[in-house]
Amino acid sequence: MVRQHGRATGMKLTKISAIRRKELRQAAFQVLQQEGMAGATLEKVATHAGASKGIVLHYFRNKQELFEHAMREANLALSEAVSARLRQATTPYERLEAVIEGNFEARFFQPSICHAWLSLCAEVPREPQLARIQTVIHARMRSNLMSALVHLLPRAECEAVALSITTLIDGLWLRAGLQSEGLSRDIALAQMRDYLDHRLPRRG
Amino acid sequence: MVRQHGRATGMKLTKISAIRRKELRQAAFQVLQQEGMAGATLEKVATHAGASKGIVLHYFRNKQELFEHAMREANLALSEAVSARLRQATTPYERLEAVIEGNFEARFFQPSICHAWLSLCAEVPREPQLARIQTVIHARMRSNLMSALVHLLPRAECEAVALSITTLIDGLWLRAGLQSEGLSRDIALAQMRDYLDHRLPRRG
DNA sequence: TCAATTGTTGACCCATTGGTCAGTTTTCTA
DNA sequence: TAGAAAACTGACCAATGGGTCAACAATTGA
Numbered sequence: 063m064v065r066q067h068g069r070a071t072g073m074k075l076t077k078i079s080a081i082r083r084k085e086l087r088q089a090a091f092q093v094l095q096q097e098g099m100a101g102a103t104l105e106k107v108a109t110h111a112g113a114s115k116g117i118v119l120h121y122f123r124n125k126q127e128l129f130e131h132a133m134r135e136a137n138l139a140l141s142e143a144v145s146a147r148l149r150q151a152t153t154p155y156e157r158l159e160a161v162i163e164g165n166f167e168a169r170f171f172q173p174s175i176c177h178a179w180l181s182l183c184a185e186v187p188r189e190p191q192l193a194r195i196q197t198v199i200h201a202r203m204r205s206n207l208m209s210a211l212v213h214l215l216p217r218a219e220c221e222a223v224a225l226s227i228t229t230l231i232d233g234l235w236l237r238a239g240l241q242s243e244g245l246s247r248d249i250a251l252a253q254m255r256d257y258l259d260h261r262l263p264r265r266g
Numbered sequence: 267m268v269r270q271h272g273r274a275t276g277m278k279l280t281k282i283s284a285i286r287r288k289e290l291r292q293a294a295f296q297v298l299q300q301e302g303m304a305g306a307t308l309e310k311v312a313t314h315a316g317a318s319k320g321i322v323l324h325y326f327r328n329k330q331e332l333f334e335h336a337m338r339e340a341n342l343a344l345s346e347a348v349s350a351r352l353r354q355a356t357t358p359y360e361r362l363e364a365v366i367e368g369n370f371e372a373r374f375f376q377p378s379i380c381h382a383w384l385s386l387c388a389e390v391p392r393e394p395q396l397a398r399i400q401t402v403i404h405a406r407m408r409s410n411l412m413s414a415l416v417h418l419l420p421r422a423e424c425e426a427v428a429l430s431i432t433t434l435i436d437g438l439w440l441r442a443g444l445q446s447e448g449l450s451r452d453i454a455l456a457q458m459r460d461y462l463d464h465r466l467p468r469r470g
Numbered sequence: 471t472c473a474a475t476t477g478t479t480g481a482c483c484c485a486t487t488g489g490t491c492a493g494t495t496t497t498c499t500a
Numbered sequence: 501t502a503g504a505a506a507a508c509t510g511a512c513c514a515a516t517g518g519g520t521c522a523a524c525a526a527t528t529g530a
Contacts (some may be wrong), residue, residue, distance in 0.1 A: 078497080078507070098392050100304060103487060114509050119489065121507095177391045184388035186444050187381045205285065222460050226434070233437030238381055240390050240400055253433065256426050260465045261331050282477070282527085307517060318479050323519065 069091045083121050083131070085111045095174040097195060099181040102129070130191045131168035133182050135201055136175075143167050144206065154213035155262075158227075161255050165231050171247050176239030203228050214262055223261055267444045274424035287335070289315045294336035299378040303385040306333070334395045337386050340379075341403055347371050348410065359466075362429050362431075366458050369435050375451050387406030407432050418466055426463055434461060 091110035093102045108115045122128040144164030150155040174175060184199070186192045207224040215223060234253060237246040293315035298308045308329060312319045326332040348368030354360040369375070390396045410429040419427060438457060442449040 070391050074346055082507080098388060100389075104489085105487075115488090116490090116510070117508055120423075125488065166277050173391070177388075180384075181388045182383045183440065184302060184381075185304070185443060187377075187446065188305070193444075193446065207425075223343070223456065225453075226457055226461065229437035229441060230430070230433055233435075235435035236387065236440055237433060240387060240397075242391065244395065249429075253426065255428065257465075261461075308519085309517075319518090320479055321477075324477075329518065356487085405521090 064183040070107040075102060078253050079121070082113075082117070084108075084135070086118055086121055086128065087131045087135040090128050091136050091178055092183055094129070096134065097234075098177070099129075099185055102181075104128075120186060126189060126191065129182070129185075130189070130195070133192060136178070136182075137195065139187065140170055140197075141166065143170065148163070148206065157210035158207070158214070158258065161203070162227070162231070162252070162258075165262065166234075166250050166254075167248055171235070171238060171250065173238055173242060173244040176235045180239040203231075226257070226261070228256070230254060283325070286317075286321070288339070289326055290317075290322055291335045291339040293380060294332050294416075295340050298333070298336065298382040298385055299445075302381070303333075308332075308384075315421070327431065329406055330393060333389070334393070334399065337396060337399050338430060340383070341399065342370065344374055345403075345406065347374065352410065358414040361414035362418070362462065365407070366431070366435070366462075367455070370451055370454050370458075372440075372451055372469065373459065375439070375454065377442055377448035379448060379449075380439045384443040385441060404432065418419070430465070431458070434458060442452070 077161070085171040086107065090102065090107045092263050093106050093110050097103075097106065104118050105115050107128065108118045111118075118128065122131065144161055145158035146165045147155060151160040162223065182192060183196070186196050207227055208220055210224055234245060234250045290311065294306070296315050297310050301310065306321050309319050311332065312322045315322075322332065326335065339348045349367055351364035351368045352361060355364040385395060387400070390400050408428050411431055412424055415424040415427055434457065438449060438454045440453070
């Protein structure tokens with residue numbers, strides 16, 4: 063809905079405004095992929111979006127706000143991918159798969175994207191806004207997993223397994239961001255399957 | 267001559283030179299803990315070590331080299347902790363535990379340290395030196411794990427399990443660096459144990 | 471003891487960058 | 501279609517930070 067998050071004001075939200083903001087958020091994330099947080103300058107973001115530096119600060123209070131929105135935007139895409147898969151899933155196990163496979167879709171699980179993500183994560187401890195977003199992301203991940211796990215495992219184990227799955231996903235993303243050759247999607251998915259096969263009770 | 271990069275263990279090494287370098291490496295890592303890579307300026311590192319900016323660049327070519335050494339230093343500590351535990355271990359299972367518990371020793375597994383580590387990781391894709399160090403770290407981790415796993419599992423599964431363990435450790439560190447309250451050591455260790463209990467064949 | 475080496479400092483340079491602003495162009499609307 | 505509002509630009513500013521350098525202090529060793 064954009065409505066540029068709360069910032070109160072009635073905010074008419076001209077079309078152009080919405081479009082430019084989105085362009086800039088995306089440009090910011092793309093620059094992040096190539097340059098990391100250190101090299102992600104306002105000028106580069108502007109250039110990347112085919113605009114001038116001035117306009118970036120016209121739409122975003124400052125650098126932090128820009129990258130905060132970039133993080134939201136990037137997460138939204140991933141989040142929607144998972145939701146879409148979740149909608150197709152009928153059984154608990156399928157819902158588990160939906161969450162996992164959504165997180166490893168080819169268009170997301172790429173070294174440069176993982177790297178951008180890593181850069182954002184590294185800022186989390188010093189940027190309360192980013193921390194909040196991160197919290198939300200983790201909460202949703204947990205919730206998605208739990209809703210499936212409670213039907214597959216004794217209640218007492220669900221929490222731990224949900225955390226393990228999240229941890230594995232994070233760890234694999236980290237690895238993919240670290241190794242330039244990247245960790246292949248197949249290996250990542252195989253890892254996740256291996257975990258589920260051994261941790262979940264046998265089933266048909 | 268400084269005999270840079272300690273590697274060639276020749277170790278003539280003026281005393282003062284060796285000491286200063288170590289102080290600076292450590293100061294660099296500490297600043298990283300508090301400020302992240304963005305805020306880790308040469309001036310701050312110098313101040314933190316009770317010296318002037320000039321001296322930092324007297325001992326290290328440039329900022330990259332300084333933080334490269336900081337990463338080496340930090341890793342060395344962790345690495346030695348694992349080695350020490352490994353030396354005490356007799357059975358393969360104990361060796362596994364040594365690696366895991368070494369990676370979660372209380373003095374290492376702290377939010378600020380995990381955070382510093384995260385900051386370093388975020389630079390890896392753009393800093394070939396850091397990438398090399400990271401590669402070495404992963405290689406040693408894998409090797410340590412494999413030497414234990416081959417006695418506990420069919421050969422074909424070892425590689426995957428070693429990767430899973432590494433991934434879990436990385437993921438838990440990441441999480442600890444992200445959440446300010448941090449992930450408690452107990453939970454982290456419980457996670458690892460839970461994984462091993464389900465992935466390794468039953469044993470006495 | 472006296473040079474030579476090493477350690478150390480602080481001033482200085484320069485490129486970069488986040489952010490401001492005054493003013494110009496485009497778009498919207500009455 | 502005029503004028504208000506929004507979009508947009510580029511120049512400018514102040515601060516920061518990496519890196520250089522010349523000079524000074526301490527240490528060493530012959």
